[in-house]
Structures are given as C-alpha cells and as structure tokens.
Amino acid sequence: MSDKKIFVLVLYNHVGEDEYEKLKQVDESQLDFEPEYPIQVATVREEYAALVKALRREGFMAGALNLEDDISKLEALIRRRPPDVIFNLVEHFRDEPALEANVAGLLELHHIPYTGAPPFSLTLCQRKGLTKQLLMANGIPTPRYRLLHTPEMPRRHGLRYPLIVKPAREDASSGVEKSSVVQNLEQLEARLKAVFEEYSPPILVEEFIEGRELHVSILGNDPPEVLPIIEWDFSELPPDHPPIISYAVKWDPLEEVYHRVHSFCPAKLSRAALRRVKEVAIKAYRVTGCRDYARLDIRLAKRAVPYVLDVNPNPDLTEGVSFMESAEAAGYSFSQTLRRIVELALERRDEDC
Ligand SMILES: Nc1ncnc2c1ncn2[C@@H]1O[C@H](COP(=O)(O)OP(=O)(O)O)[C@@H](O)[C@H]1O
Numbered sequence: 001m002s003d004k005k006i007f008v009l010v011l012y013n014h015v016g017e018d019e020y021e022k023l024k025q026v027d028e029s030q031l032d033f034e035p036e037y038p039i040q041v042a043t044v045r046e047e048y049a050a051l052v053k054a055l056r057r058e059g060f061m062a063g064a065l066n067l068e069d070d071i072s073k074l075e076a077l078i079r080r081r082p083p084d085v086i087f088n089l090v091e092h093f094r095d096e097p098a099l100e101a102n103v104a105g106l107l108e109l110h111h112i113p114y115t116g117a118p119p120f121s122l123t124l125c126q127r128k129g130l131t132k133q134l135l136m137a138n139g140i141p142t143p144r145y146r147l148l149h150t151p152e153m154p155r156r157h158g159l160r161y162p163l164i165v166k167p168a169r170e171d172a173s174s175g176v177e178k179s180s181v182v183q184n185l186e187q188l189e190a191r192l193k194a195v196f197e198e199y200s201p202p203i204l205v206e207e208f209i210e211g212r213e214l215h216v217s218i219l220g221n222d223p224p225e226v227l228p229i230i231e232w233d234f235s236e237l238p239p240d241h242p243p244i245i246s247y248a249v250k251w252d253p254l255e256e257v258y259h260r261v262h263s264f265c266p267a268k269l270s271r272a273a274l275r276r277v278k279e280v281a282i283k284a285y286r287v288t289g290c291r292d293y294a295r296l297d298i299r300l301a302k303r304a305v306p307y308v309l310d311v312n313p314n315p316d317l318t319e320g321v322s323f324m325e326s327a328e329a330a331g332y333s334f335s336q337t338l339r340r341i342v343e344l345a346l347e348r349r350d351e352d353c
C-alpha cells in the first residue's frame, strides 16, 4: 500500500427511530421466559460504528455516511472528497427496497468502486419468483411454487402440503410467521387473506421443504470461496412454531422463540452432501450475478438434495452473525473479512464501473 491511506466510506440509509434503542430500557427480570441471548442487541448506529472501527484497524481511512433518504448528501461528499471505495450497505431508499439497486447504479455512474453486488443482481434477488425461474432454468433445485397476484389459489395447483406462504418481494423474514406454514386448503386460504392484506403482491406459495436449514456464505469472485456452513437447530422451538426462521426468531429478542433457535458452524455434513451444497451454492451465486460476498439460504432435503430458498446479495455483516460467523470459522477475523471485501471492490477500480 502507498503512504496515502485508502479512504473507505461506509454508506447506509437509515431513517426514523432505531428500534433497538428501545431495548436498552427493557428490564429482563420482567420477561416471562428465560432469555438465552442478550436482549440489548447493537443499535444501527453501533453496528456501523463497529464496521468503521474495524476498517481503521486494517489501516484504512474510514468514515460512515447515513443517507437519511437524501441522495444530495452523497453527491456533496463525492464533490468534496470522493472516496476511493464505498462500502455499500444501502438496502432501501424512501422505504423502497427496489431503490437499493439505484444507489449502486449511481455509484457506477460516478466511477466509484463499491463493495458487493451490482444493480442487476440486487434487483433480481428481490424478486423471488424471477430468481426461482432462473435457478430452475439452470438446474438448481428450488422448492416448487406458485406466484399469486390475487388471494385465490388455483384449485388444481399441483403443490404438495405442507406449503409456506411468503411475500415475493420482501426479505429478512418479513411476513414469515408461524402461521406461514399451512397444512391444508383452509389454512392456506386464511393465510393468503392475511398476507394480501398486509403485503403487496406477488405472493409466493411454496412447497415446504422438511429438512436441515443451512446458511451458506460465499466470499470472493475468482473463484468464489464457500465458507464453513452454518446449520440451524430448531429442536427447542415450542410445538406451535414450525422449524423456520420467522421474523420473531430472526429479529425480536423480546419473543421467546428468538432464544430457542440456535446456530452452529460448521454443519456436520457427509462429504457427498457438502460437495453438493457447495456446488449448488456457487452455481446459484454465479447465475444470480452475486459479487464479492453473499449468503444462500438452503434446505437440505431427503437424499441430500440442496434446495435454494433464498439468495442474499450483500448480506448482514454484523459481527458474530451468519456471514461473519462463517468467515470467523474460516479463520478470517471480523476486520480481515471487511478488508477482503474492500480489496475485492478495489480490484474493479480501473474497470468501467
Ligand atoms: N420452502 C421452504 N421450506 C422450508 N422453509 C422455508 C421455505 N421458505 C422459507 N422457509 C423458512 O423461512 C425463512 C425465511 O424465508 P426466505 O425464503 O429465506 O425469505 P427471506 O428473504 O425473508 O429471508 C427461511 O430461512 C426458512 O426458515
């Protein structure tokens, strides 16, 4: 590295209250269950501060910018002092996940290298139906499904129960609850009615894959490296909660189920299963145009068939969580992983975009 430090700008977009700020006030002794994990999870601000600190530890000059839905803040900064590279952690704009890709597009127009997936991949993976079509066309197993634009399920749908109902253009388990898994037509119709009231179509009705849930993180491009795989243990969930990562399981420390699901790494897989999971994960990463880093949510069904449920470009990089848990199991520290992602983006410095 030359004497001049590389300037990395961590770019994100957060508006409104920080829900996790409120958790600081919670009195744990008032909970009616025994929490296993801390209730006080890091706030949004603390998480980005941790990233900046880690990047500085790696010798970069680093700062963070919260767009707060105002793109002129970025334009002003680019005019004043263009960063050498942007750590792009923007996930939505004006509350619209679909605008995520436009921010990456803007960085391309400015010729600023940025981390993670290009606009095409960000847009594609937000459309679960389209992504599934592409996966299937490439021989990558994904659960059979129907995409609905109205709450009526065709009578001869040909899918086998149990089914799972989920919004097709949401992520992070939004709209995935314990009642999302349905066993018969009556439950399906009730769930469709509820989901259509809350979410915009299309809605995905998918065959529920019984089996082990794996989170497969990938780092790099040429070639991509599959990091040690995480497996989820749902065995402590109460019987009324299906074995899934529902919204409450993923995000809400005030819900008991959040404390009853555990992950471990590496997943214990036979050599053959590991090979198939890796193969499918890399293929899915490539065909969806992911870049630098991504996480695939996979269910390993009978006869070790790995079904791709979800492709996540630019997954959460919180220390100790999913992607970073896998990276750490591979021997990369939190800050080394961030450095690696920055370096991958810097390799594109002289490219057109
Ligand atoms: N077809 C399916 N079979 C079994 N479980 C599923 C299926 N689809 C989703 N799930 C469960 O719901 C969770 C969230 O669904 P996912 O497709 O990953 O959407 P999101 O984009 O919200 O993360 C998964 O991690 C998994 O636990």
Ligand SMILES: [Mg+2]
Pocket: 172, 173, 297, 310
């Ligand atoms: Mg997912």
